[in-house]
Amino acid sequence: MGRQPCCDKVGLKKGPWTSEEDKKLINFILTSGQCCWRAVPKLAGLLRCGKSCRLRWTNYLRPDLKRGLLSESEEKLVIDLHARLGNRWSKIAAHLPGRTDNEIKNHWNTHIKKKLRKMGIDPLTHKPLSPSTDQIEQKQRQDDHNLPLPPPPSPTVTEPGASVRADEKQATNKSSSESQNSEQTTTDEEKSITSSGMGTAETDALLSISPFFCTDEVPMIKPEEILVPSAPAFSSSSSVSSNSSVKPEEFSFSRMDWPDASSMYLWDMDDFSSWDLMCGDGDRKLAIDPWSQYQYPRSSFEQDSWKFELL
DNA sequence: AACCGCTCCAACCGCCTGGAA
Protein backbone atom coordinates (compact mmCIF):
# COMPACT_ATOMS: atom_id res chain seq x y z
CA MET A 1 0.00 0.00 0.00
CA GLY A 2 1.53 3.22 -1.09
CA ARG A 3 1.90 6.13 1.17
CA GLN A 4 -0.47 8.95 0.76
CA PRO A 5 1.13 12.18 -0.29
CA CYS A 6 1.59 14.58 2.56
CA CYS A 7 -1.10 16.71 1.04
CA ASP A 8 -3.26 17.08 -1.98
CA LYS A 9 -0.74 18.36 -4.45
CA VAL A 10 -3.24 19.33 -7.10
CA GLY A 11 -3.24 23.08 -7.52
CA LEU A 12 -0.55 23.63 -4.98
CA LYS A 13 2.21 26.08 -5.68
CA LYS A 14 5.80 24.98 -5.76
CA GLY A 15 9.10 26.71 -6.11
CA PRO A 16 10.44 29.85 -4.53
CA TRP A 17 8.32 31.61 -1.98
CA THR A 18 7.13 35.11 -2.64
CA SER A 19 7.30 37.85 -0.05
CA GLU A 20 3.52 37.81 0.07
CA GLU A 21 3.51 34.13 0.99
CA ASP A 22 6.18 34.73 3.57
CA LYS A 23 4.11 37.46 5.13
CA LYS A 24 1.08 35.23 5.31
CA LEU A 25 3.01 32.41 6.87
CA ILE A 26 4.80 34.57 9.40
CA ASN A 27 1.64 36.37 10.30
CA PHE A 28 -0.16 33.11 10.83
CA ILE A 29 2.56 31.45 12.87
CA LEU A 30 3.05 34.45 15.07
CA THR A 31 -0.60 34.93 15.73
CA SER A 32 -1.71 31.34 15.93
CA GLY A 33 1.44 29.49 16.79
CA GLN A 34 2.77 26.36 15.25
CA CYS A 35 0.00 23.82 15.15
CA CYS A 36 -0.71 21.08 12.70
CA TRP A 37 1.39 21.92 9.67
CA ARG A 38 -1.05 20.24 7.37
CA ALA A 39 -3.65 22.73 8.40
CA VAL A 40 -1.38 25.75 8.17
CA PRO A 41 -1.67 26.42 4.44
CA LYS A 42 -5.42 26.41 4.53
CA LEU A 43 -5.65 28.53 7.64
CA ALA A 44 -2.98 30.92 6.46
CA GLY A 45 -4.46 31.21 3.00
CA LEU A 46 -1.52 29.65 1.24
CA LEU A 47 -1.52 27.39 -1.76
CA ARG A 48 1.33 25.35 -0.40
CA CYS A 49 1.59 21.98 1.19
CA GLY A 50 2.10 21.88 4.93
CA LYS A 51 5.48 20.38 4.58
CA SER A 52 6.60 23.23 2.38
CA CYS A 53 5.34 25.69 4.99
CA ARG A 54 7.20 23.92 7.73
CA LEU A 55 10.44 23.91 5.77
CA ARG A 56 10.08 27.54 4.82
CA TRP A 57 9.54 28.44 8.43
CA THR A 58 12.24 26.32 9.97
CA ASN A 59 14.87 26.99 7.33
CA TYR A 60 14.26 30.59 6.50
CA LEU A 61 11.61 32.51 8.37
CA ARG A 62 12.24 31.57 11.98
CA PRO A 63 13.17 34.73 13.81
CA ASP A 64 15.98 33.09 15.70
CA LEU A 65 17.89 32.15 12.62
CA LYS A 66 21.36 33.46 12.17
CA ARG A 67 22.18 34.33 8.61
CA GLY A 68 25.37 34.49 6.70
CA LEU A 69 28.27 32.16 6.31
CA LEU A 70 29.38 30.06 9.20
CA SER A 71 32.11 31.57 11.29
CA GLU A 72 35.45 29.91 11.69
CA SER A 73 34.52 28.60 15.09
CA GLU A 74 31.23 27.29 13.79
CA GLU A 75 33.00 25.54 10.95
CA LYS A 76 35.38 23.91 13.36
CA LEU A 77 32.50 22.82 15.47
CA VAL A 78 30.70 21.40 12.46
CA ILE A 79 33.78 19.46 11.45
CA ASP A 80 34.20 18.13 14.92
CA LEU A 81 30.57 17.19 15.23
CA HIS A 82 30.55 15.59 11.81
CA ALA A 83 33.48 13.45 12.80
CA ARG A 84 31.45 12.22 15.75
CA LEU A 85 27.95 12.14 14.38
CA GLY A 86 28.31 11.66 10.64
CA ASN A 87 25.73 13.19 8.33
CA ARG A 88 23.20 13.70 11.06
CA TRP A 89 22.74 17.30 10.23
CA SER A 90 19.89 17.94 12.57
CA LYS A 91 21.96 16.67 15.48
CA ILE A 92 24.83 18.85 14.37
CA ALA A 93 22.55 21.82 13.93
CA ALA A 94 21.30 21.35 17.45
CA HIS A 95 24.72 22.40 18.66
CA LEU A 96 24.83 25.56 16.58
CA PRO A 97 22.32 28.11 17.75
CA GLY A 98 20.55 29.86 14.93
CA ARG A 99 21.69 27.42 12.28
CA THR A 100 19.53 24.93 10.47
CA ASP A 101 20.35 21.43 9.41
CA ASN A 102 19.81 22.43 5.81
CA GLU A 103 22.18 25.33 6.09
CA ILE A 104 24.87 23.25 7.70
CA LYS A 105 24.40 20.49 5.19
CA ASN A 106 24.75 22.96 2.32
CA HIS A 107 27.78 24.57 3.88
CA TRP A 108 29.36 21.21 4.42
CA ASN A 109 28.81 20.15 0.84
CA THR A 110 29.91 23.41 -0.74
CA HIS A 111 32.67 24.67 1.49
CA ILE A 112 33.95 22.39 4.18
CA LYS A 113 34.25 19.30 2.03
CA LYS A 114 36.45 21.13 -0.40
CA LYS A 115 38.58 22.61 2.30
CA LEU A 116 39.12 19.26 3.93
CA ARG A 117 40.03 17.68 0.63
CA LYS A 118 42.52 20.44 -0.06
CA MET A 119 43.97 19.71 3.33
CA GLY A 120 44.30 16.08 2.39
CA ILE A 121 41.60 15.00 4.77
CA ASP A 122 38.88 12.62 3.80
CA PRO A 123 35.66 14.46 4.64
CA LEU A 124 33.91 11.16 5.20
CA THR A 125 36.32 9.57 7.59
CA HIS A 126 38.09 12.70 8.82
CA LYS A 127 41.33 10.86 8.35
CA PRO A 128 44.17 11.62 5.98
CA LEU A 129 43.30 10.61 2.48
CA SER A 130 44.60 7.18 1.65
CA PRO A 131 46.09 6.57 -1.80
CA SER A 132 42.96 4.76 -2.85
CA THR A 133 40.87 7.57 -1.56
CA ASP A 134 43.14 9.94 -3.39
CA GLN A 135 42.29 8.15 -6.59
CA ILE A 136 38.66 8.56 -5.85
CA GLU A 137 39.14 12.20 -5.11
CA GLN A 138 41.08 12.62 -8.30
CA LYS A 139 38.22 11.01 -10.11
CA GLN A 140 35.90 13.37 -8.34
CA ARG A 141 37.93 16.32 -9.50
CA GLN A 142 37.88 14.95 -13.01
CA ASP A 143 34.15 14.60 -12.74
CA ASP A 144 33.93 18.10 -11.44
CA HIS A 145 35.77 19.42 -14.42
CA ASN A 146 33.97 17.22 -16.88
CA LEU A 147 37.19 15.65 -17.96
CA PRO A 148 36.97 12.39 -19.82
CA LEU A 149 37.43 9.49 -17.50
CA PRO A 150 39.95 6.78 -18.11
CA PRO A 151 38.46 3.37 -18.75
CA PRO A 152 37.28 1.79 -15.54
CA PRO A 153 39.77 -0.50 -13.91
CA SER A 154 39.07 -4.11 -13.29
CA PRO A 155 35.93 -4.60 -11.25
CA THR A 156 37.90 -6.07 -8.45
CA VAL A 157 39.83 -2.89 -7.94
CA THR A 158 37.19 -0.26 -8.08
CA GLU A 159 33.60 -0.76 -8.90
CA PRO A 160 33.10 0.42 -12.44
CA GLY A 161 30.72 3.26 -12.46
CA ALA A 162 30.99 3.65 -8.74
CA SER A 163 30.81 7.35 -8.53
CA VAL A 164 32.16 9.26 -5.62
CA ARG A 165 28.63 10.08 -4.79
CA ALA A 166 27.76 6.43 -4.50
CA ASP A 167 30.90 5.95 -2.54
CA GLU A 168 29.92 8.74 -0.26
CA LYS A 169 26.49 7.31 0.09
CA GLN A 170 27.97 4.01 1.14
CA ALA A 171 30.13 5.74 3.61
CA THR A 172 27.23 7.77 4.76
CA ASN A 173 25.13 4.72 5.20
CA LYS A 174 27.98 3.08 6.94
CA SER A 175 28.35 6.07 9.10
CA SER A 176 24.66 6.11 9.67
CA SER A 177 24.50 2.47 10.56
CA GLU A 178 27.51 2.86 12.72
CA SER A 179 25.82 5.71 14.37
CA GLN A 180 22.75 3.62 14.89
CA ASN A 181 24.75 0.77 16.23
CA SER A 182 26.37 3.06 18.65
CA GLU A 183 23.31 5.06 19.44
CA GLN A 184 23.89 4.59 23.09
CA THR A 185 27.36 5.97 22.93
CA THR A 186 26.30 8.67 20.55
CA THR A 187 23.98 10.02 23.14
CA ASP A 188 26.84 10.17 25.53
CA GLU A 189 28.96 11.80 22.89
CA GLU A 190 26.31 14.35 22.24
CA LYS A 191 26.19 15.14 25.88
CA SER A 192 29.87 15.83 25.82
CA ILE A 193 29.63 18.17 22.88
CA THR A 194 29.01 21.73 23.71
CA SER A 195 29.52 24.94 21.89
CA SER A 196 32.33 25.78 24.16
CA GLY A 197 33.96 22.42 23.74
CA MET A 198 34.49 22.78 20.06
CA GLY A 199 37.32 21.16 18.30
CA THR A 200 38.85 17.87 19.06
CA ALA A 201 42.56 17.80 19.34
CA GLU A 202 42.79 16.26 15.91
CA THR A 203 40.59 18.82 14.32
CA ASP A 204 42.45 21.66 15.88
CA ALA A 205 45.72 20.17 14.86
CA LEU A 206 44.56 19.71 11.32
CA LEU A 207 43.27 23.20 11.18
CA SER A 208 46.41 24.69 12.57
CA ILE A 209 48.80 22.89 10.28
CA SER A 210 46.94 23.46 7.09
CA PRO A 211 47.73 26.52 5.04
CA PHE A 212 44.62 25.84 3.01
CA PHE A 213 42.06 26.03 5.70
CA CYS A 214 41.30 29.65 5.28
CA THR A 215 38.14 31.02 6.67
CA ASP A 216 38.93 34.58 5.94
CA GLU A 217 36.00 34.82 3.61
CA VAL A 218 33.75 34.16 6.52
CA PRO A 219 32.31 37.07 8.45
CA MET A 220 33.23 36.56 12.04
CA ILE A 221 30.58 36.29 14.66
CA LYS A 222 31.93 36.24 18.11
CA PRO A 223 30.68 33.29 20.11
CA GLU A 224 29.73 35.58 22.93
CA GLU A 225 27.47 37.40 20.54
CA ILE A 226 25.45 34.33 19.89
CA LEU A 227 22.27 34.35 21.83
CA VAL A 228 20.03 31.43 22.34
CA PRO A 229 16.37 31.98 22.94
CA SER A 230 15.36 32.05 26.52
CA ALA A 231 12.04 30.42 25.82
CA PRO A 232 12.11 26.71 25.18
CA ALA A 233 9.54 27.14 22.45
CA PHE A 234 12.28 28.39 20.21
CA SER A 235 15.14 26.08 20.53
CA SER A 236 17.75 26.56 17.89
CA SER A 237 17.53 23.08 16.55
CA SER A 238 15.41 22.13 13.66
CA SER A 239 13.34 20.12 16.03
CA VAL A 240 11.86 23.38 17.10
CA SER A 241 8.83 22.67 15.07
CA SER A 242 8.00 19.79 17.29
CA ASN A 243 7.14 22.34 19.90
CA SER A 244 3.57 23.04 19.29
CA SER A 245 1.65 26.19 19.74
CA VAL A 246 4.22 28.87 20.10
CA LYS A 247 2.39 31.89 21.25
CA PRO A 248 3.63 35.38 20.62
CA GLU A 249 3.98 35.80 24.35
CA GLU A 250 6.54 33.06 24.34
CA PHE A 251 8.64 34.64 21.70
CA SER A 252 12.10 35.62 22.39
CA PHE A 253 14.57 36.49 19.76
CA SER A 254 18.13 35.62 19.59
CA ARG A 255 20.33 38.51 18.82
CA MET A 256 21.92 38.43 15.48
CA ASP A 257 24.49 41.13 15.33
CA TRP A 258 25.93 42.10 12.04
CA PRO A 259 29.11 44.02 11.76
CA ASP A 260 27.59 46.87 9.87
CA ALA A 261 24.83 47.89 7.62
CA SER A 262 26.62 46.50 4.61
CA SER A 263 25.61 43.05 5.74
CA MET A 264 22.12 43.93 4.82
CA TYR A 265 22.83 42.90 1.30
CA LEU A 266 21.75 39.50 2.49
CA TRP A 267 18.19 40.66 2.55
CA ASP A 268 16.01 41.59 -0.26
CA MET A 269 15.02 44.88 1.14
CA ASP A 270 12.58 45.51 -1.62
CA ASP A 271 10.54 42.68 -0.30
CA PHE A 272 10.43 43.51 3.36
CA SER A 273 11.42 47.04 4.09
CA SER A 274 7.92 48.27 3.76
CA TRP A 275 5.93 45.86 5.82
CA ASP A 276 5.35 46.00 9.46
CA LEU A 277 3.23 43.37 11.04
CA MET A 278 2.27 43.64 14.63
CA CYS A 279 0.86 41.15 17.01
CA GLY A 280 0.28 40.88 20.68
CA ASP A 281 -2.33 42.12 23.00
CA GLY A 282 -2.90 45.36 24.75
CA ASP A 283 0.26 47.19 25.46
CA ARG A 284 2.48 44.31 24.73
CA LYS A 285 3.21 44.50 21.08
CA LEU A 286 5.89 42.88 19.15
CA ALA A 287 7.19 44.00 15.83
CA ILE A 288 7.16 40.75 13.97
CA ASP A 289 9.03 41.90 10.99
CA PRO A 290 11.61 39.16 11.39
CA TRP A 291 14.23 41.19 9.64
CA SER A 292 13.91 44.10 11.95
CA GLN A 293 16.33 42.60 14.37
CA TYR A 294 19.01 43.15 11.81
CA GLN A 295 17.94 46.61 10.92
CA TYR A 296 17.47 48.20 14.28
CA PRO A 297 19.79 48.71 17.18
CA ARG A 298 19.54 46.05 19.76
CA SER A 299 17.99 48.48 22.16
CA SER A 300 14.90 48.46 20.04
CA PHE A 301 14.31 44.98 21.20
CA GLU A 302 15.09 45.39 24.79
CA GLN A 303 12.64 48.06 25.60
CA ASP A 304 9.48 46.04 25.52
CA SER A 305 8.51 43.39 27.95
CA TRP A 306 9.73 40.63 25.72
CA LYS A 307 12.35 38.43 27.14
CA PHE A 308 15.87 38.50 25.88
CA GLU A 309 18.70 36.69 27.41
CA LEU A 310 22.33 37.32 26.84
CA LEU A 311 24.50 34.35 27.51
C1' DA B 1 26.93 42.15 -25.16
C1' DA B 2 26.31 37.42 -25.31
C1' DC B 3 27.35 33.06 -24.10
C1' DC B 4 29.06 29.44 -21.15
C1' DG B 5 30.27 27.00 -17.13
C1' DC B 6 30.48 26.93 -12.32
C1' DT B 7 28.94 27.71 -7.54
C1' DC B 8 25.73 27.96 -4.10
C1' DC B 9 21.55 27.35 -1.67
C1' DA B 10 16.44 27.23 -1.27
C1' DA B 11 13.27 23.96 -1.97
C1' DC B 12 11.70 19.47 -3.06
C1' DC B 13 11.40 14.38 -2.64
C1' DG B 14 10.95 10.18 -0.48
C1' DC B 15 11.89 7.49 3.43
C1' DC B 16 11.87 6.99 8.46
C1' DT B 17 10.10 7.46 13.13
C1' DG B 18 7.06 7.95 16.87
C1' DG B 19 2.63 8.47 18.61
C1' DA B 20 -2.30 7.98 18.44
C1' DA B 21 -6.25 5.29 17.32
Place this chain on the structure above:
DNA sequence: ATTCCAGGCGGTTGGAGCGGT
Protein backbone atom coordinates in the same frame (compact mmCIF):
# COMPACT_ATOMS: atom_id res chain seq x y z
C1' DA C 1 -0.38 -5.91 17.11
C1' DT C 2 -1.54 -3.16 13.35
C1' DT C 3 -2.55 0.86 10.74
C1' DC C 4 -2.49 5.60 9.86
C1' DC C 5 -0.74 10.10 10.13
C1' DA C 6 2.19 14.13 11.01
C1' DG C 7 6.50 15.61 11.51
C1' DG C 8 11.46 14.96 10.97
C1' DC C 9 15.44 13.87 8.37
C1' DG C 10 18.95 13.45 4.79
C1' DG C 11 19.84 13.34 -0.15
C1' DT C 12 19.12 15.59 -4.37
C1' DT C 13 17.85 19.08 -7.72
C1' DG C 14 16.79 23.45 -10.17
C1' DG C 15 17.79 27.83 -11.04
C1' DA C 16 19.69 32.37 -9.87
C1' DG C 17 23.85 34.72 -9.71
C1' DC C 18 28.46 35.39 -10.91
C1' DG C 19 32.88 35.35 -13.27
C1' DG C 20 35.45 34.25 -17.33
C1' DT C 21 35.89 34.24 -22.27
